[in-house]
Amino acid sequence: MFAKIASFALLVTASQAGLLSYQAAPIISHVAPVLHAPAHHDVDYYAHPKYEFNYGVKDGHTGDFKTQHEVRDGDVVKGSYTVADPDGTIRTVHYTADDHNGFNAIVERTGHPVHPVHSAPVYLAHH
Structure with a gap:
């Protein structure tokens, strides 16, 4: 059918x-x-979902840096991920999700932001 x-x-x-x-x-x-x-x-539609995984990239050539770790046990999910931001800081997000509290995240940044210094244009006067 x-x-x-x-x-x-x-x-x-x-x-x-x-x-x-x-x-x-x-x-x-x-x-x-x-x-x-x-x-x-x-198909067991009522199986207790349970997993854990880790993922990471560290590419010095492109500057791509990121990680992720997540654990699920039933309807409770906990994890974190890390990303290198363009300003040179590292952003780490710790998150949880469950039926009672919903999705919650705490974001933290480490390192010191680096911003390019642009000099003022120089104009030459013509006589």
């Missing part, structure tokens, strides 16, 4: 997007195999 509903939804979407024509018919046959969804018993 799911395959029939999904096939119908695909046909409606394709017709609204203007994809259905005599030339486009072969495209639909190539998309059809994607519609095979796992059997309902293979």
Whole structure:
């Protein structure tokens, strides 16, 4: 039954997007195999979500510097990310999210901002 509903939804979407024509018919046959969804018993919609990950980039050539760390246990998410800002400071955001408090973030900056010094233009008088 799911395959029939999904096939119908695909046909409606394709017709609204203007994809259905005599030339486009072969495209639909190539998309059809994607519609095979796992059997309902293979999906546990009530599983307790739990994960932890870390990510980081430190590229001295481009100056790209960033990190991220996040932990989730059920509906509670905690993490932080760090980004090098253009002024030379490091921005670190610590965040939490849960059903009771929603999303909260604390932003801190470390380092000293460096701003380019522009000198005033010099004009020479012509005699």
